[in-house]
Amino acid sequence: MLLPRRQLTLALLKPDLCANPNTISKIISRITATNQHNNFEIIRQREILWRQQDAEAFYAEHRGRFFFERLCGYMTSGPFMALVLARQDAIKEWRALIGPTHPWRARINAPNTLRSLYGLTDTRNSFHGSDSDETAKREIEFFFPELDVDAWRRQEEK
Numbered sequence: 086m087l088l089p090r091r092q093l094t095l096a097l098l099k100p101d102l103c104a105n106p107n108t109i110s111k112i113i114s115r116i117t118a119t120n121q122h123n124n125f126e127i128i129r130q131r132e133i134l135w136r137q138q139d140a141e142a143f144y145a146e147h148r149g150r151f152f153f154e155r156l157c158g159y160m161t162s163g164p165f166m167a168l169v170l171a172r173q174d175a176i177k178e179w180r181a182l183i184g185p186t187h188p189w190r191a192r193i194n195a196p197n198t199l200r201s202l203y204g205l206t207d208t209r210n211s212f213h214g215s216d217s218d219e220t221a222k223r224e225i226e227f228f229f230p231e232l233d234v235d236a237w238r239r240q241e242e243k
């Protein structure tokens with residue numbers, strides 16, 4: 086039986102989460118839990134500490150938005166975790182698991198998603214997930230330049 090083709094996505098567990106190691110292990114076990122919703126495989130995992138210019142480069146698409154400075158301040162406020170996750174429809178499934186951008190909206194419309202459970206404010210919403218295949222390639226190679234996403238995808242097509 087052919088296994089379903091897997092997709093890669095970039096996940097970030099943002100600094101507020103990494104301040105509490107117990108939280109991280111709970112979230113990692115939820116990510117890898119073998120059930121029909123999750124069951125992500127962690128292909129790469131790395132603790133990151135950003136300088137201001139790293140945050141500004143990663144979030145360049147948001148430069149000029151009213152929250153850009155506070156977003157960069159938040160993302161450079163401490164170490165965070167970068168993960169490459171693989172499963173069928175990984176991009177869509179990870180964004181479904183983390184829920185809407187705004188935690189207060191998640192608590193109303195998407196209870197039990199990770200941002201509804203852990204998110205603090207609109208900026209400090211605790212999680213990031215790539216929003217497309219093209220973004221996932223850019224974001225994965227931003228944190229893991231040694232991982233050739235195109236080669237991984239070709240291997241997965243075989």
Ligand SMILES: Nc1nc2c(ncn2[C@H]2C[C@H](O)[C@@H](COP(=O)(O)OP(=O)(O)OP(=O)(O)O)O2)c(=O)[nH]1
Binds near residue numbers: 152155207
């Ligand atoms: N359109 C617009 N929305 C704003 C402005 N200032 C704040 N907001 C939005 C951002 C948030 O979605 C919401 C609540 O602002 P807060 O500063 O309380 O949330 P935020 O997530 O930015 O908090 P944080 O920086 O983490 O303390 O209001 C603004 O100047 N323009």
Ligand SMILES: Nc1ncnc2c1ncn2[C@@H]1O[C@H](COP(=O)(O)OP(=O)(O)O)[C@@H](O)[C@H]1O
Binds near residue numbers: 207213
């Ligand atoms: N209205 C907002 N107020 C405060 N911070 C925001 C707002 N919109 C987005 N952000 C911050 O910028 C990050 C990137 O925004 P965006 O790409 O739109 O959301 P997502 O992370 O859900 O893809 C969000 O995760 C959040 O930390």
Ligand SMILES: [Mg+2]
Binds near residue numbers: 216
């Ligand atoms: Mg986004």
